[in-house]
Amino acid sequence: MMITTKNQYESLTEDRAILYAKELNFFPKDSELDCREIGDGNLNYVFHIKECNGEKSLIIKQALPYAKVIGESWPLTLKRAVIEANALKKHGEFATGLVPTVYASDEELAITVMEDLSHLKIAREGLIHYESYPKLSKDIGEYLAQTLFHTSDFALHPFEKKRLVSEFSNPELCKITEDLIFTDPFFDHDTNDYEPSLREEVEAIWNNGPLKLEVAKLKKSFLTEAEALLHGDLHTGSIFASETETKVIDPEFAFYGPMGFDVGLFLANIMVQSITREAEERIVILDHIEQTWKVFSSNFSTLWKSKGIESYKDTEGFEEYVVDKIFTDTLGFAGCELIRRTIGLAHVKDLDGIADDEKRILFKKQALQIGEALILKRNEIKSIHAVIALLEELHK
């Protein structure tokens, strides 16, 4: 079913999307199709196409040549559609059932045709409303272990690894991360967006030399360490979930980077929930944090032993060294994510959506506090339990 036709780029309409879908040989020949554009329109069109009198459906996602951010249009490479389709396919080889199936992709039109997941909900939305996702952390831990291990030098022939590094070179989208996660929030930069009540905390960050030194090291790691094919933007808004399913979507930021970045982004976004929730509701969140790391590290270890090709894989201490580095990096990257989601350009609804001013500001201060602690103490924190203890101190 994989097709790649050569067309000049033009943005689809709902009618054109139906015509496009009919050419895919996905739906029965004479099906009448219904189409709705369901994206938020900022970066991509998302067309949901289904049979009027049947069960079959699919999604056509089309990248737009610009991004609408703070009311302005920024040009943004269409190549990200190719990166996204190829990352879904590559990650799907290993994280079976945890990413949408790609039916087709079209480089010229910047289109990815994929499995319809509209029966699921974005995990961030669900978590904000206390929905239960009993499989979430187990699935994400598994997804992380499978995708990161299998695309690393520990599993791939060096020729194939280096081929993938070039295939997934993604300078434009990486630069967004380099700026918005690792740089702007730590300087008095135009893109920052923080509530006036946080001014004191924000200035303290800008003037915190030791913190900035550690962020500089993390940024260097992001810029230089091609450890594995990352998702690159693994927050809870990039995950579809239900009680029984988890699907990771939207890997348009995929590139070869440090493994801890994916783990850290996911954990940071879960941690926000541990900050905002009351005692009883927090238990499940702390359990997600613990399970994510435990499932990731134990599956990674199993893969290391069963599928590792590195000559030094049985050298005493090497596996531990690798996993410890991922853990330390994870904490640092999680810290950066907590800070930028509070005072940088792109916020999270988990915090911004809290109507009560006093609570919202308190939680934001706590997000900054945890972020700073994770960055500064990441070499001393030796277990996921210590991370949980750090989070629980907020509530004492």
Add this chain to the structure above:
Amino acid sequence: MMITTKNQYESLTEDRAILYAKELNFFPKDSELDCREIGDGNLNYVFHIKECNGEKSLIIKQALPYAKVIGESWPLTLKRAVIEANALKKHGEFATGLVPTVYASDEELAITVMEDLSHLKIAREGLIHYESYPKLSKDIGEYLAQTLFHTSDFALHPFEKKRLVSEFSNPELCKITEDLIFTDPFFDHDTNDYEPSLREEVEAIWNNGPLKLEVAKLKKSFLTEAEALLHGDLHTGSIFASETETKVIDPEFAFYGPMGFDVGLFLANIMVQSITREAEERIVILDHIEQTWKVFSSNFSTLWKSKGIESYKDTEGFEEYVVDKIFTDTLGFAGCELIRRTIGLAHVKDLDGIADDEKRILFKKQALQIGEALILKRNEIKSIHAVIALLEELHK
């Protein structure tokens, strides 16, 4: 004068090389040309072409599609000629006068046409014969600072840096290093080549768990850390020198890797001379070791301040962190080079050329001892003086 014609690959003869040279518009139109093939014929042809009645001359280097190693022919990518030509040009932009000028290159024929340096001698040969190269360490320190700084994220726009990472993707030649420097010497592998008298020391290395753990970390760094465009094979056989000139040649192993790899390879090859020389002759070598690091680090620091574009460049401690990491990596990579040049596939004449069995074996044991110490103690050794002290302990 840059040309890139599309020809089918065929290996040149001396006569064909003359015809090729005549097309370059380098020599006066009716010059009679003389040509000699002066390469060692293992990996490349090197044609030296000069006017019979004039001053002008040039070198045509052509990569061969195989490598003759231990009597066998291994196929080897011709792409290395493109990598070499492009690395010479890129490094030449910054290390002015320290690499040969490239006049032309031809991808199909795997040819690089460049400045004739046949008035100079290979530094390894000269050093073995106690020739004086007063500029060597200053020039190499400068070369390292200029090439490594200017091709790093500290100097380049991230789009350009990532473009270069892809351009210089060099899987086949990197694999040679991954195997022959970082893997085979530390295991009982067919490619190893060591004298029977070293069997005990060699087995001790194969059984040295802590040493292998540290080499595994260094190999991981080589595989993943795209810090700068390296030469990739910067031993003293890749350097032409005289009393007044230094030129770095043969960057066919160029790729984006950890900065300390280039610094470490050069220092390791100089260290071999400090092992083999008697007291008086050693002074100049120890001075080269000290000067290389001092000139590199002070020039790197000057470039950081004057040309650095990283937002965190003025963050207290960041420059020091970066330079300290390069130093630590340098020691580790130097240690690996010392070991592999003693017991791995590719040896150095500095050691193998010593006729006296007792002396040669002693020096080889010392090279292994220094190699191990540099790898194991690289995090504790804090200055180039401590490295020199380590080397001088051999002679007490």
